[in-house]
Amino acid sequence: MTDALKQRVFEANMALPAFGLVTFTWGNVSGIDRERGLIAIKPSGVEYETMQASDMVVLNLQGEVVEGHYKPSSDTATHLELYARFPQLGGIVHTHSTYATSWAQAGVSIPPLGTTHADYFAGAIPCTRPLSTHEVNGEYELETGKVIAASLTGTDPLHMPGILVAQHGPFCWGTTPEQAVHNAVVLEEVAKMAWITVSIRRNQTPMDDYLLQKHFSRKHGPDAYYGQK
Amino acid sequence: MTDALKQRVFEANMALPAFGLVTFTWGNVSGIDRERGLIAIKPSGVEYETMQASDMVVLNLQGEVVEGHYKPSSDTATHLELYARFPQLGGIVHTHSTYATSWAQAGVSIPPLGTTHADYFAGAIPCTRPLSTHEVNGEYELETGKVIAASLTGTDPLHMPGILVAQHGPFCWGTTPEQAVHNAVVLEEVAKMAWITVSIRRNQTPMDDYLLQKHFSRKHGPDAYYGQK
Amino acid sequence: MTDALKQRVFEANMALPAFGLVTFTWGNVSGIDRERGLIAIKPSGVEYETMQASDMVVLNLQGEVVEGHYKPSSDTATHLELYARFPQLGGIVHTHSTYATSWAQAGVSIPPLGTTHADYFAGAIPCTRPLSTHEVNGEYELETGKVIAASLTGTDPLHMPGILVAQHGPFCWGTTPEQAVHNAVVLEEVAKMAWITVSIRRNQTPMDDYLLQKHFSRKHGPDAYYGQK
């Protein structure tokens, strides 16, 4: 019953090293089957080279493991919180990809500087506030999810399919695990170009908002005309 | 009749991921058959991995599709405008390549800093002005072509075979689709080196104009002596 | 008797070019068999392409070659000094990897800026003081080991599994040769992200110490809960 979900989540996880987004065992992707109320996620600290679809861990929405011979990713509680808050999400990914993580370490939101950004993200990509001592020493991974959700208040998460957790790194999402990984690849490229842009021109101002809206709506929503649909 | 044109344009498009100039389905190359008054261009949003020569879309110079089962690139109107303005052009390419796009996002022309630049571009590589609200919300892709053309006023486009569209990314061209892609590769390398140069020495002044002219004419025009011709 | 040690050290050395940490013959890994009082190390200036396990040089703890047809790495005395000072160490690696070496050349310790750093290094990664004329012109490689050890005074070397030697490059270590190489890969990635971070935000302050402690102890020590143990 869960084989299809595990296979999809497995393949999305394997895409992370293929796209150069992870080193060693870092990073994790999950996917959700909302009808059955189950998620599948990468096991904690297992190497990509030998990982198989059957190694994915299946949990219910209370975070109880219902299938699998491994412990789930240590970030599972963050994923669960985001699925609970945002019913639009079908897949979530966390990485320590180089350029997005560097912006997260700088504690700076990525300003929209060009159409590559605008094709996917309908505004600045937010960097969360740092977690408090209390949050870090309490239910840390759950609190991480809450802080992400708080940064997205009033935003459709599919219009802002990624975020930077301060002093940590990016989380991305989408309607499917594959789309979440796709958005993580785009975020990394957008982060790299934003870094180079501001090193060419310090304090470059954001792009014109009408150009941002134009490009986002060219690819998303009722007036989209990019692609074959 | 159009098979040869479609094959050439297909191969030029496939060179974009091979040279590392595109991510996912970004980027597009077109070519023109001026005798028949036809262009071929990449279909919109189709993946390079599975794309075939027969997927190229053929249009007449009024932008009407005359052959093909896909919608053409969303940037088609920009290509058509440039072919109409500049009869020297045989191929055009658009990418979001990392370093050239970063200069476009910075809104800064790439100053000529060394002979690599001068071997291909006879002066600073211009960055266009930003498009106005009216232009973006009107016939956006056509207006993009017009703004590019305006930036090239008084310039032989084969002496300046590429440009940066502000807040967007590069367009390059040549007498053939292959040459357009060749120039896009060079622009990306020139943009990378210019970024590193100005980060070593802020506000580095342009190279000596006599050296620029020497190198450009070593490779181009009646006195060229580089290569085997 | 020493075949297993030589094989392990050989494989750890071969991982250096595989991970992109060395150019030509640069870099070296050693491992120690504390029961027998022997170390194995890469021979000096031998190319990775043709190197074999049987080329590893075996020395006793006084630095006398007891097995091998090659001269040992010119950095052997540094390795021996570190094994003598720190009984926890089972493997040591030295490279000139690009980003870590650049911080060493800048003479600046790498501040902890995010959880990637904190997952492996329990504080700033120190840069040693420069060696004196006397030290350089005396027993240079031995003195290098002494200066590294002095920088680690009061620190558990397994909580700080790498260091930058000023004007030179990184040394890393672990309980095994493989773990030493693993840490060298992490240091290089941490060094790259720290460089990008401070170029986005000059003089970025270190991460919150409670977050650093949380992440280090998530992976290390009695309360670790990352991975499958």
Add this chain to the structure above:
Amino acid sequence: MTDALKQRVFEANMALPAFGLVTFTWGNVSGIDRERGLIAIKPSGVEYETMQASDMVVLNLQGEVVEGHYKPSSDTATHLELYARFPQLGGIVHTHSTYATSWAQAGVSIPPLGTTHADYFAGAIPCTRPLSTHEVNGEYELETGKVIAASLTGTDPLHMPGILVAQHGPFCWGTTPEQAVHNAVVLEEVAKMAWITVSIRRNQTPMDDYLLQKHFSRKHGPDAYYGQK
């Protein structure tokens, strides 16, 4: 008679794309047979993908082609001038490699910042003065050789096996064509690390001279003890 020379020079040229030092047909390597008074060099503008050993062009020291069906590299006069001035040289290479070229474009000598530099270059890697209008519009490639030679006055070229030509790019050399290419690879890595170093710490001062001398003499000269000799 010249087959061995052509084969060596061909292989050294083919190493340039393998090491990532050239784009398209850029770059060239030559080698000299001083007994016969002949050099072999890459033909101008020929693609590496299809180039063969028999395509190398053989010239005498007056620059007259004595063997070959192609025109020699447009930079041949620079190579000939350097061979004439420095009898120690057996091979010369010119590239537009990214990082070394960026320093050349900045017009700044590469300061010695660490032992990687010192292992190969016994001081700052000089950047030449810009060529004058007269020099550029006269015998440009010959004048380039003269300006390089002038920058090396009083220096053993084997102690400084590379240089930056201002607004242009690097030339490197060695006792053989292979060694020239080896030094070009090292220069590129040294240039990359120097760029990162000065971007971490603006105006970083050069390394201690006694450390530079120590490392250079560890690999070169009568007291060398690196490697197996």
